[in-house]
Amino acid sequence: MGKGERIFITAKLTEYIKVGRNDLIEQYVFLTTSHDGYGSITAAFTPVRIVCQNTLNAAFRNQQNSIKIRHTASAVERLKQAHQLMGITSRLAEEMEQLYNHWAKIRIDDKQVRKLIEIAMSPGKETLLSIKEEKFHQLSSHYLNMVEDVYQYAQSAPSQQQDTTKGSLFGAYNAVTGYFQNVRKFANDEYKLKSIMYGTAMQRGQTAFELCEAFAKSGGSLFN
Template sequence: AKSMHDIDFTKNAPAIAYTGGTPWHGYGQVMLPDQTLADWIIAAGLDYKVLERPVGWIAPFIEGVKTTLETLGKPAVYPKHVPIKGRKALIRDDVNICLSIVSDRYKPIQPKEIMQFFESLVKDEGFKMHTAGALMDGKRIWALAETGKEFALKGLDRIGAYLLLTTSYDGSSATTAQFTSIRVVCNNTLSFSLNRGENQTEGIVRVPHTTEFISADVKGQLGLTEGWVQFQDNVIQLADYKVSKRQAIEFFLELMGVTEDEAAEGKQLQNVKKLLSFYESAPGSQYMSSKNTTWGLVNAVSYFTDHGRRAQNNGTRFNSAAFGDGARLKKQAFSKALKMAA
């Protein structure tokens, strides 16, 4: 059944599995600590293969026009299938859905391979599987692992480190691995990474679909320990930097691109009002680390993208917050706040 959700419902059940408390989007199959990789693959709706098939078009029969075969006195075959060079279709084998038409150089990573990468991290690095699932009929799959690293800001504000791995079958994004922090009090997510200079300021490891996914290479590039220390230092700096209400309003206005001549009821102005409200009253906003600080500004933006932004449904909001406009807005807010606190 077709669903309005970005979470994949092609098998009439949400393609998502998780451990611990129910995720904020409210969907999925709860997993127990001793369940196997095979259990995870089935529960997360990732038990399908992505097949590669040639694509083409059907040449129409045109009345009165003889084909080359007919002019040679041979019987014509209708309709005629004409292959398209340089392209192929990616087909989901269990429900026979075409996920996309891509270049013939495109190398899809199977859902099982993503999960095997995580299983190796669980064994080698002591990570724990946290959540996994599919979005948009299986066009994008993702998995989240708990690294076991955590720190507390000013006593109460606990933040944990996770690894998010995602790949797409519709050409919308490369296979990416990135660390993300989750704030315990409100489940706000914020990506963090090792800043490796000009070429890798985002610190996301990207594997283009034209190259092979080699898990050892990806592991080697991630740099969790250094990235986490750097992120922790940045967050402490943000939690120590105090701001006035006027500075907070200016921060949100600039972030959302609201200009002085914008109509008072403009959509972005409404969003700024929401941000201000989350800054003052969202879960965790009264913690010492957040109240009247730049860390509070960042968390208002994270809460807005992860929980408070208008969306068709929770699945759509989740897709934006983790991979789309919401993720970009959080990055902008974090770097803007760091400049302010520098």
């Protein structure tokens, strides 16, 4: 990345997260570091839904999906942190499989999906207030067009028509994350990688994840 001062590596794990009968999510460990010796090594658990190459990064209930390893750490410290990372992947994979299978069984209608998208894609408090007060004329055309693109992806993408995603909460979550992976145009692949792994795409995906968690508990009343 950049002019070569930062590098990244992805390592594919052998196990899959399985949603429904055949919706498989591959598990990866993503590592990035710099050649200048100043930054730490970041190691993250990164699941990817095979059917649409959709990266499903999410932190669960204050449990992070990544750790930082200092360049100056001793070999013993690094081994401890590697063990910690594999523990994170094991716990998160188990939680993800249970949660996504649960979400795949929860129904959500089109109006609720659109409201979830509007909130998840909101860039700030002013936009959220306008949405709450239904003052859509105050919203930018850029934001409204983006919401429409995500909603169209939710309704029409082939990966959204499967038993696990069509009309389901799991599908609503995938609509937001899948938009950034498969629809949104980026200046180049480096910008796309940064956005998905630790930028805007990851933040919007995390918001969608938290909204889905809340919807699973309270149902449609969440958006009333």
